[in-house]
Amino acid sequence: MSALLSASRLHRRFGHLWALAGVDLELAPGARHAVIGPNGAGKTTLLNLIAGTVRPSSGRILLDGDDITATSAARRSRLGIARTFQTPALCASLSALDNLILGAWRHARPTAGQWRPGRYRRLAVRCLRQLDRLGIGHLADHPVHTLSHGQRRLLEIAVALAAHPRLLLLDEPAAGLSDSDLPHLVTCLRRLPAAVTVLLVEHDQALVAAVAEVVTVLHHGQRLASGTPEQVATDPAVAEVYLGTPPAGEGR
Amino acid sequence: MTAPTLRWAGDDRLSGPPVPPWAVAAAAAVLLAAGLPWLVEPYTLTTLARIMALGLLAVSVAVLTGHAGMPTLGQVAPYAVGAYTTALLAKAGHTTGPVQLLVAAGAAGLFSVLVGIPLVRTRGVVFLMVTLAVGELAAVGADQWRAVTGGTDGLAGIPAVTLTTGGDALTVTGRYWFVLGATAAALALVWWWLRSPMGMVLRGIRDNEARMHASGHHVAGVLLATYVGAGALAGVGGSLLVATQRYVSPADVSFHISALVLLAVIVGGAHSMIGAFVGAALVVTVRDWAAATVPGHGPLLLGAVFIAAVYALPNGLAGAWRPGSGAWRPGSGAHRLRRAAGRLAPWSARRGQDR
Numbered sequence: 365m366s367a368l369l370s371a372s373r374l375h376r377r378f379g380h381l382w383a384l385a386g387v388d389l390e391l392a393p394g395a396r397h398a399v400i401g402p403n404g405a406g407k408t409t410l411l412n413l414i415a416g417t418v419r420p421s422s423g424r425i426l427l428d429g430d431d432i433t434a435t436s437a438a439r440r441s442r443l444g445i446a447r448t449f450q451t452p453a454l455c456a457s458l459s460a461l462d463n464l465i466l467g468a469w470r471h472a473r474p475t476a477g478q479w480r481p482g483r484y485r486r487l488a489v490r491c492l493r494q495l496d497r498l499g500i501g502h503l504a505d506h507p508v509h510t511l512s513h514g515q516r517r518l519l520e521i522a523v524a525l526a527a528h529p530r531l532l533l534l535d536e537p538a539a540g541l542s543d544s545d546l547p548h549l550v551t552c553l554r555r556l557p558a559a560v561t562v563l564l565v566e567h568d569q570a571l572v573a574a575v576a577e578v579v580t581v582l583h584h585g586q587r588l589a590s591g592t593p594e595q596v597a598t599d600p601a602v603a604e605v606y607l608g609t610p611p612a613g614e615g616r
Numbered sequence: 617m618t619a620p621t622l623r624w625a626g627d628d629r630l631s632g633p634p635v636p637p638w639a640v641a642a643a644a645a646v647l648l649a650a651g652l653p654w655l656v657e658p659y660t661l662t663t664l665a666r667i668m669a670l671g672l673l674a675v676s677v678a679v680l681t682g683h684a685g686m687p688t689l690g691q692v693a694p695y696a697v698g699a700y701t702t703a704l705l706a707k708a709g710h711t712t713g714p715v716q717l718l719v720a721a722g723a724a725g726l727f728s729v730l731v732g733i734p735l736v737r738t739r740g741v742v743f744l745m746v747t748l749a750v751g752e753l754a755a756v757g758a759d760q761w762r763a764v765t766g767g768t769d770g771l772a773g774i775p776a777v778t779l780t781t782g783g784d785a786l787t788v789t790g791r792y793w794f795v796l797g798a799t800a801a802a803l804a805l806v807w808w809w810l811r812s813p814m815g816m817v818l819r820g821i822r823d824n825e826a827r828m829h830a831s832g833h834h835v836a837g838v839l840l841a842t843y844v845g846a847g848a849l850a851g852v853g854g855s856l857l858v859a860t861q862r863y864v865s866p867a868d869v870s871f872h873i874s875a876l877v878l879l880a881v882i883v884g885g886a887h888s889m890i891g892a893f894v895g896a897a898l899v900v901t902v903r904d905w906a907a908a909t910v911p912g913h914g915p916l917l918l919g920a921v922f923i924a925a926v927y928a929l930p931n932g933l934a935g936a937w938r939p940g941s942g943a944w945r946p947g948s949g950a951h952r953l954r955r956a957a958g959r960l961a962p963w964s965a966r967r968g969q970d971r
Contacts, residue, residue: 456824479814
């Protein structure tokens with residue numbers, strides 16, 4: 365098997381609530397995979413389990429064939445899993461550039477001698493170019509708490525990408541974005557390097573349709589459906605979950 | 617706050633002022649302080665040297681509270697380790713000042729490694745309470761472990777420090793210069809450390825720990841290194857205290873000192889190294905000199921300073937210094953009180969939310 369990430373029978377319980385009750389997920393290298401579902405379906409929990417922020421109650425996660433179920437979030441980041449958070453997680457008092465440098469710090473080659481003088485400066489030059497490419501280069505020395513929500517969202521994706529990840533986890537990148545920011549985000553996501561595998565948790569149908577090749581629908585912590593965006597859109601079970609209309613012949 | 621950290625020719629987004637104005641002020645202050653022995657009497661010099669020792673302890677607290685986001689009540693413990701280590705060294709005949717400083721820093725650092733390994737895994741109220749316990753245990757240890765610390769009597773008759781091995785014992789003026797030099801060197805080291813990439817990582821952890829985990833940073837490792845560094849700094853402060861007063865007793869490491877230093881940090885500004893140092897100077901001045909003019913009302917005066925600081929200086933003296941975050945700006949006093957109280961007592965703010 366050649367899956368980059370393979371999660372099997374993932375369970376996670378919070379008190380009496382099973383946030384995830386046996387979910388399998390396989391991501392091929394370079395995949396563009398979206399996870400959708402109603403609120404409370406377990407989407408973010410799934411993402412947190414893969415990122416290592418939350419540990420599964422049971423189940424296994426393999427990255428490139430290696431078991432990473434018990435690996436810490438920081439170590440997973442160094443193994444090539446980068447993520448964004450539902451509300452952009454950035455260092456508010458630091459500048460946009462410093463945030464980007466801190467994102468790249470543990471991943472820029474050479475990683476040996478990482479406290480050697482001059483390294484920060486070299487990274488700064490590189491990160492500044494990355495900000496310029498994103499179109500927010502003029503904000504490099506602005507403290508993050510002065511940036512707009514849309515700018516923070518872009519910056520956080522840049523911070524995640526600065527780690528040169530193999531797998532990028534995006535937790536509702538469109539949440540809270542204005543209509544004018546959204547096209548910018550879509551462009552940014554479509555321009556992601558083809559080698560980067562993307563797992564996207566999202567509500568916004570337009571974004572999912574524009575970015576994802578495969579969609580998995582979660583409901584009550586279980587996989588309800590999986591397929592191309594078109595297949596999922598026409599799946600009656602999915603329609604029931606989203607629209608509340610039971611298919612003919614079934615009671616509730 | 618977010619002055620660009622780097623100067624890089626070719627892109628002005630990376631450039632800041634080459635030399636920050638406060639660095640000039642700090643250098644001038646050191647020069648001025650070095651000239652004081654020609655201006656003031658020896659008693660004042662001793663008091664100033666004690667202020668500097670306490671100032672290093674305050675900076676140690678400020679680094680942990682303001683830069684690392686670890687509010688602590690226990691830095692008096694490594695301070696005690698440094699002080700008693702120096703006293704015992706001197707009594708055993710090792711009077712060389714620089715050696716005393718290094719050994720005191722090492723002992724306090726080692727102590728901080730042992731305490732810090734479990735401690736950096738805790739946060740918030742738990743961290744605060746454990747540090748309080750550590751500080752209290754140190755005070756009790758100084759009081760009870762008579763064979764080593766001399767108990768309540770303390771250790772007296774400590775031989776004067778020498779600059780080199782076998783050199784002459786330093787006079788009051790010489791000891792003042794020794795303390796001044798060591799303090800300036802220690803502060804320069806802290807400044808360099810906070811500006812280094814690891815200092816940036818530290819600020820990143822304070823701002824958003826989840827992000828730093830997600831970016832692959834070894835959060836516990838950086839926090840432990842900081843905790844140990846701050847402990848060594850407090851140890852140097854304790855060593856300098858003994859070098860200047862040639863006597864140490866449990867009163868020098870009691871909770872009273874912890875409270876005084878916390879007050880200094882609040883008055884001076886927890887985010888600023890210089891601010892905390894100046895805060896310590898102010899607090900000791902109020903306690904030792906101003907209180908002498910109104911005998912018996914020292915604590916009252918300190919209380920007044922505290923309330924004034926909380927109301928007027930939400931970010932301490934250091935916040936008032938900086939334009940833009942001007943403390944005298946009109947605004948809600950109640951809001952400031954809440955913020956200051958939250959900084960002083962993070963547990964009370966959180967408890968309020970729980971109920």
